[in-house]
Every structure is written in structure tokens, then in C-alpha cells.
Amino acid sequence: MTATTTAAERLRRQMGTRMPGRDRGWRGTHTTVLLAGLDAPGPGALRATLRDLAALAPDHRIFHRPGTLRGQSSGPVGPVGRVRPVGPVGPAMTRWFPVPRPELADFCDQLVVPVDATAGDLDSLQKQLHDQADPAVPFQVLAGENLVALSVAHPLLDGRPVVTLLAELTARARDGQPPVGLVGADPRHPLALALADHFGRSPGRLLAVARAHRSTPARVATAAPAPATGDGRIRWSSDVCSASATSDPGLLSRLHQWRTHNARGVTRTAVFFAAARAALLEAGLTPAPGLHVLVDNRRYLPGAAGLTGNFSVGVRLDPPDALDPASVAATLDAGLGAGRPLATMALVTARAQCRRPPPPPDSMPPLPRPAMVVNYLGRLRELERLPWQPGLPSRLATASTPGHPELVTFAITQLMGRLQVSASFHASTFDPARIRYAVETLCTDPAGLLERADRTGPAGPAGPAG
The missing domain is CATH 3.30.559.10 (Chloramphenicol acetyltransferase-like domain)
Incomplete structure (x- = not known):
């Protein structure tokens, strides 16, 4: 050296x-x-x-x-100019x-x-x-x-x-x-690389993104829905909680048969997103309009380029009927097509470079409504290759800090032939029993949820007592 x-x-x-x-x-x-x-x-x-x-x-x-470079952490602060790593x-x-x-x-x-x-x-x-x-x-x-x-x-x-x-x-x-398998160099400037590869090879995609922005009610997924106005807000503090469940081995096969007869051509992703909303309704919780969809932008990196940091972004979409898988699927295609998540990430990244994220609010509406965040990771084959214990259920549970009192994040995956669902939320906002009911029902009968859904409001008596 x-x-x-x-x-x-x-x-x-x-x-x-x-x-x-x-x-x-x-x-x-x-x-x-x-x-x-x-x-x-x-x-x-x-x-x-x-x-x-x-x-x-x-x-x-x-x-x-x-x-930071100037001791701005919340831990012990050294002399001005001293690095505090x-x-x-x-x-x-x-x-x-x-x-x-x-x-x-x-x-x-x-x-x-x-x-x-x-x-x-x-x-x-x-x-x-x-x-x-x-x-x-x-x-x-x-x-x-x-x-x-x-x-x-x-x-x-x-x-x-x-x-x-x-x-x-x-x-x-x-x-x-x-x-x-964990050794490898990340590409330099991956966002610029992805933007140049995707839009540079086909500049018409920029026009398609602009048209999609005008024709579909999608926008950047910020940390919070619009706060309620007036003096009725109540004090709130963070209390991160999660609920998880796994399906029986035959659920995915039954769901495939249901899609064949009731939602032909509609992706499983759209069915899960619509069923998650129906599950909240049946649990007695009326979700806020729209949903935030988390998208992994690594698909836009050229060749076999990988990345070990962050390369995902959330985009808010508003399906005309969020309980109809076909409507959700059409909105996903229109709102996430032509590289729109990549363009959204460029905007989010530019904002994050220039400003700090706002702190969580200290109050919430007296009647909060779940603001849905949905993340479908598909089948996790690399985890399926691990040594699993015979006779024990294969379980995957995830949780991530909701950035706002009313956010409820659904993480939906497939593992070892079973549907795995986790929901992250603040127990200081929503009754954990209701969220757990929604998660367990989604893992038990997503097709039945869609068939039973009351599209005018929560099912009320079907959910757990408040």
C-alpha cells in the first residue's frame, strides 16, 4: 500500500x-x-x-x-468539527x-x-x-x-x-x-446509471411517464396522508407493533382456481392488494382512499448490476375501485409503467439531499383511518433453500417503522408454498386485535374477503370487538 x-x-x-x-x-x-x-x-x-x-x-x-461531520447526532457530542460516527x-x-x-x-x-x-x-x-x-x-x-x-x-x-x-x-x-455470495462491488452512481439506461435508450419513455402522470391519480408516496383540520386532533406518540400470519399449504392453489374463474388475467399481486383492503374493512377499519405501493427499482439497472443499499421507492395510486382486483391491476399498470417509479425515485432522492424528513406528528385525528402501504415480494426462493426443520411451520415475519400515525404497511410474500403476511402499525393508533384479525383473515380466505366485501363501509359485526 x-x-x-x-x-x-x-x-x-x-x-x-x-x-x-x-x-x-x-x-x-x-x-x-x-x-x-x-x-x-x-x-x-x-x-x-x-x-x-x-x-x-x-x-x-x-x-x-x-x-455527521459536526457532531449533530443525538448521542454524546464532541467538540465542534469532530466527527461523531x-x-x-x-x-x-x-x-x-x-x-x-x-x-x-x-x-x-x-x-x-x-x-x-x-x-x-x-x-x-x-x-x-x-x-x-x-x-x-x-x-x-x-x-x-x-x-x-x-x-x-x-x-x-x-x-x-x-x-x-x-x-x-x-x-x-x-x-x-x-x-x-455477499461479495461484490456496487455500481457507482446507480440512479444515474439506471436513468441513463432506461430513458436514454428510449427517450419516448419520458413522454409516457408524463402522460401517465396526467392520466392517472398517482403521486409520490410521502410519509403521511393529509392531516385533519380543526381542533379535534388528539395527542399521539409512537408505539410500533406488528401482526403476522401464515396460510395453510393449500391456500395458494385455491386462490389460483378462484382467479381462473373470477379474475382471469389479473395478477396475484392485484388480488392481494384488493383483499388487504377488504380485510381491514371486515375488521371494522375503513381505509383512507388510495394505496402506497413499494417498488424495487433494481429492475432498471442494466445487465446483472446489483445494489446492496436502498433502491426502492413508494408511489401512491388511487384505483377507481380499490376492492376490485381488475381495477387495481389496471391502475398498477398505468401508474407504474414506463419507468415511473424510477422517475419518482429521482425526485425523492433530490428532495432528500436538500432537506431533512419532517418529524412524526404529535397528534392524530379522533377517528383515524388506515393509510395502506403494500409491498409484495413474491416467492422468496433463496430462503426456501435454507435448512428447515421437519414438522415445524415455516414462518416469515417482518416489521418496519410506520412514518405516520395512520400508516399500516402490509408485507406479502410466498415461502415454502404458503402465503406469509405481516402488517406494521402503531398500536397507539389502531387496536392490535383488529389489525391481527385483518392479517389472519387475509391469510385464511383472500377470495372470500373480496366476495364478502361491503363496498360502502366497514363490515362492522364481522370484525373483532373494539
Whole structure:
């Protein structure tokens, strides 16, 4: 290593790297992902695998801490101008600081936390992990009996890299092989690369995006619906909670038959989104108009280019009939076509570079309505290849910080032939029993929900008592 290289490395450790706008837009959001029913590796094996990764890729994103250049973190503040590479990934955090290489081995050991829990009550464990997340460590692996989990600050990683990390770390900790599947260089300036590749090769797509913007009621998914006016708002504080459920093995086959006879040509995604709204109605909760759809923009990167940071964005859509899968499907096609999510990400990134996200409100309407966020990840084949315990149900549960009192985020996936649904919400806003009822009903009978849906309001008596 030359003197110039050594000096550059020292400067990078001291100054860190600027947090890009696509990461900044997720400040204040934390995500947990749990797998239960596994032949899970122990904490020692996971620590060894992380040390192997540190040896192979010491600059990997998970070996970084958030901070600022001028001590603006909410943690202990040093002298003016002194770098503080610690603190929560909150609104003030603007840089990533690599863990010094001599400290990596100890840092890897700290990333793995044993949990004294079984696969029974995943939602209680999920809340515990979320509430106890270490603000100075934006990435942690949790190991327990028959389960493994990741606790991640969203600015570090979004959904797809989290799934990849969970699968590769778990598999390699079981077989003892080095985690080479996690080693690779991210493309430089990925957003510019995707924009140039998608719109540069076909400039007419920009016109299509503009036409879609004029013809469909879609807009950037901000952190909150419009607040109610007047003096009737009530005090509110955050209380992140989650509800998760899994279907029986035959549900997806039955749903396919229902689609063949009742919604031919309509995607499963649209059916799930419409059924999630119907589930809230049947639980006695009337959703706000529209839905926020989370879209992974990695599809726009050229060739086999991957990305381990954030490259997802939310777009709000307003189907004419949000309980009709065909109407939802048509709105998805029109609102998300021609590269619109990519253009939306460019706008969101530019905003995040220039301003901090607004703080959550401290009040809510007296009669809050769920503002739906929907995220369909499809079939997670990399997780299916993990060693699952015979006789134990395969469970996947996720939770992510809702950025507003009324947001309810549905994460919908397929794993081991079963539908897996999780909902994240604030228990200080909505009755957890009602959200749980909606999630369990969605996993039990999505087709029946659509057939029973009362399109004029909540079903009332069908839901749990308030």
C-alpha cells in the first residue's frame, strides 16, 4: 500500500462517505425480519461467518456506522468539527463511517445477539427487537432456538438486500463455507446509471411517464396522508407493533382456481392488494382512499448490476375501485409503467439531499383511518433453500417503522408454498386485535374477503370487538 493510498484510507475513515439521497429518504425507519422453523445456526457460527465476510469484504455496508461531520447526532457530542460516527440513523445523519479494520473482528462479534425465544410469539419478539434496537449499530443478527432474525436501519439496506443477507449468512453459518455470495462491488452512481439506461435508450419513455402522470391519480408516496383540520386532533406518540400470519399449504392453489374463474388475467399481486383492503374493512377499519405501493427499482439497472443499499421507492395510486382486483391491476399498470417509479425515485432522492424528513406528528385525528402501504415480494426462493426443520411451520415475519400515525404497511410474500403476511402499525393508533384479525383473515380466505366485501363501509359485526 502506497503512502498516498494510506492517506486516502485514513481520510475516508475520518470523514466517512456522504449518505446518498436514496438512503437519506429512509432515515428514521427501522426494519426487522424473522425466520422461524429453521434448523438455525448458533451465535458462534454466525459470528464466524461475519468475520469471514469482514475478511473478504471489509468495506461491506454492514460494517459502517452513521454519523455527521459536526457532531449533530443525538448521542454524546464532541467538540465542534469532530466527527461523531455514532448515533441513530435519524434526520441529522448524513454520512457513513467504516469501522476501522483492526476493530472489525470485535465489531462482528457485537453484531450477533442471542435471543431467548422460540418460534411461538413472533410478533412479541418483533416488537422487542424493534424497541431495543441499538442506535449505534444499524445492523444486527439475532439467533434463537429454530429462528434467526435481522434488525436493520432502513438507510443501510432495503428489503431485497436484507433477504439476500439473511439467506446467505444463515446458509454459510450452517455449512461453514465463506459467504462469497455477499461479495461484490456496487455500481457507482446507480440512479444515474439506471436513468441513463432506461430513458436514454428510449427517450419516448419520458413522454409516457408524463402522460401517465396526467392520466392517472398517482403521486409520490410521502410519509403521511393529509392531516385533519380543526381542533379535534388528539395527542399521539409512537408505539410500533406488528401482526403476522401464515396460510395453510393449500391456500395458494385455491386462490389460483378462484382467479381462473373470477379474475382471469389479473395478477396475484392485484388480488392481494384488493383483499388487504377488504380485510381491514371486515375488521371494522375503513381505509383512507388510495394505496402506497413499494417498488424495487433494481429492475432498471442494466445487465446483472446489483445494489446492496436502498433502491426502492413508494408511489401512491388511487384505483377507481380499490376492492376490485381488475381495477387495481389496471391502475398498477398505468401508474407504474414506463419507468415511473424510477422517475419518482429521482425526485425523492433530490428532495432528500436538500432537506431533512419532517418529524412524526404529535397528534392524530379522533377517528383515524388506515393509510395502506403494500409491498409484495413474491416467492422468496433463496430462503426456501435454507435448512428447515421437519414438522415445524415455516414462518416469515417482518416489521418496519410506520412514518405516520395512520400508516399500516402490509408485507406479502410466498415461502415454502404458503402465503406469509405481516402488517406494521402503531398500536397507539389502531387496536392490535383488529389489525391481527385483518392479517389472519387475509391469510385464511383472500377470495372470500373480496366476495364478502361491503363496498360502502366497514363490515362492522364481522370484525373483532373494539
